[in-house]
Amino acid sequence: MAKKSRSGKEPELETLAIHAGGRPEGTYGAVSTPIYQTSTFAFEAIGKTRGGYDYSRTANPTRKVLEETIARLEGGKAGFACATGLAAATTVMHLLRAGDHVISGDDIYGGTFRLFQNIISRSGIEFTFLRLDDRAKLEAAIRPNTRMLWLETPSNPLLNIIDLEMVTGVAKKHRLLTVIDNTFSSPYFLKPVEFGIDLVVHSTTKYLNGHCDVVGGAIVTTTDELTERMQFLVNGLGTCASPFDCWLVLRGIETLAVRMQRHQENAGAVADYLANHPKVKRVYYPGLPSHPGHEIARRQMKGFGGIVTFELGDTGSATRFLENLEIFTLAESLGGVSSLAAHPATMTHASMPEEHRLKVGISGGLVRLSVGLENIRDLVADIGQALETV
């Protein structure tokens, strides 16, 4: 597909997922993007490369196709494919310097919290972790040295929803850079750029790849200045993804739309089932009208995603439930075709100090389900039999 169609109209997401980045490729017409498994490229002459490629840390043709695809799915300027989601976050944080202050959502991914709190903060960058649910509270946290707002919506694992219009309104007024981790929604459900977000990051490990067979990350920019700075940082830090991993993510993205539709259908049915089960204390799913962020989610998202979190009251009950599942696999991660179940307190959020974890509501009785693409009757039956043992 050409960079611009003859009509000048940007194709829909389903089409971009399969054709953006120049697929089929131009040399031999390969419909599946070739894996350019090479570290370096022959120069034609001194100072003259072929197509701008000289060394794969700087740029690689397979990576380029993925980068352009993700950028267009998000409606941004340029994309960068990183080794992992945390490599993408690490790269973005290098936009800052000692003395800068960041306001971050307080219930972000545990590994991002650890990156900020235990690693990036050692370079003299300060963090305030805040529930981003109120304009006045957010404005009160802004200091003269605040440079960046870091958001995750729906958040992990409690699926809290942030009102993006509210946050970008405040950010524009105070000239703050806004960064969103869009891993949970994927561009299929949420396009943060449409709300004025400056940078989008992803753990492509999750829904974009969708098959639990790669770790990867991505960054999408919205201005030429940010694109230039990101190119410099990805190359300078060496945080880029390998050609083979890029190929796997590209292949996953081709089915993003159909996967997300079914993830959401199955997750909605699981949430309804859990909400009516006597042993379940509370269900967190933005698609349920009882969810505090339901109205905002309905307004800013095209759907509610495939993650359902629920409360069983205590660690013992959560343990019995998780250890008796037969189809759901007890595992970290999410967003793949295969249903996974996790215990956030001891798994995904173990890197968060207990005090902070309990403050944001991640208790020992909490269970997070990444609802996959198996038959919904089998999934509900599996949850039902595991709840019997609680």
Ligand SMILES: *Cc1c(COP(=O)(O)O)cnc(C)c1O
């Ligand atoms: C998994 C995850 C990350 C980290 O990504 P990796 O690919 O594991 O480094 C960041 N944010 C969210 C929301 C995630 O789920």
